[in-house]
Amino acid sequence: MKSIYLAGPDVFLPNAVDVGIKKSILCKKYGFKGNYPLDNEIVEYSYPTKRKMGFSISKANQEMIRKSDIVIANLTPFRGPNADVGTVFEVGYACALGKLVVGYSNMTMLHTERVKHGSMINAGHGMDANDMFIEDFDLNENLMIDGGIENSGGFFLTQDVPFCERYTSLVVFEECLKKLQFIA
């Protein structure tokens, strides 16, 4: 049975553990084993500093990705026009290891439009408020992410869900699993 590392800002949800369980149950339904970051046993009081605890979580997540065959990354825009950077790190990490990487977003708006929405634009010049170019490649995310996923043999699915469910909906996640059945 192939295993899937479940990357995403889901770990920041108030019911993060439940979401991991739900995602793992869905994985099983389609013949996969889900590996969720919060499955790593990190015991808070065993670290002398918050930094060391952070480093330890990072290392455990890296190891979990290495042990997994596939990554499904929740790339729904988070705290700005782009995906969660922790998730993006994991996508890059998995791509370098030759894992099959799948991305999904609960929002269909493309990257360029999202950046434009979030910035005061220097009208007509394709620059943002910091006078920096807004890349336009008809992609869902920064080209390193869409390109990495494509190059890994994976795919990037997007669909709009009700706004208040954008961090909790598992509809698009399940679509990824359905599609993965036939290629993984």
Next chain:
Amino acid sequence: MKSIYLAGPDVFLPNAVDVGIKKSILCKKYGFKGNYPLDNEIVEYSYPTKRKMGFSISKANQEMIRKSDIVIANLTPFRGPNADVGTVFEVGYACALGKLVVGYSNMTMLHTERVKHGSMINAGHGMDANDMFIEDFDLNENLMIDGGIENSGGFFLTQDVPFCERYTSLVVFEECLKKLQFIA
């Protein structure tokens, strides 16, 4: 001579090519060879679609990272509280390959504080406006990034520069090179 992949949102600056040249000259001053994404020869008219061009740039950058010994990533917050996601992908990619990865930011404020600044906080509960946890590990960025850099044997330097120079200042970048001389 060891080579350094120069990752960062610098490629979006209006004078992106000049910045790459300046960074490469600084690399040489400290005994390194700089590899800058825009050194890749991408000929715009040879791609049928913008998407295919994006994928091609992504692949060329991945190959350039593989050929480099070290990555110095400009992780100055970009279009929100976090670093540029393209750069973060590259940091993850390089960490998985066992490269020495160094990060820098032209802003010293830690990750948790930046997210709080950018969010309406649900007071007292450590949650952001989307009711999601704001992680607090005394780190410069999401723990995957600081942890990945630490685990690679690298370091993360931050320093405040004048606000209008936060995407162009090379002061902290040069500090990274000075420090790298002794460990790489």
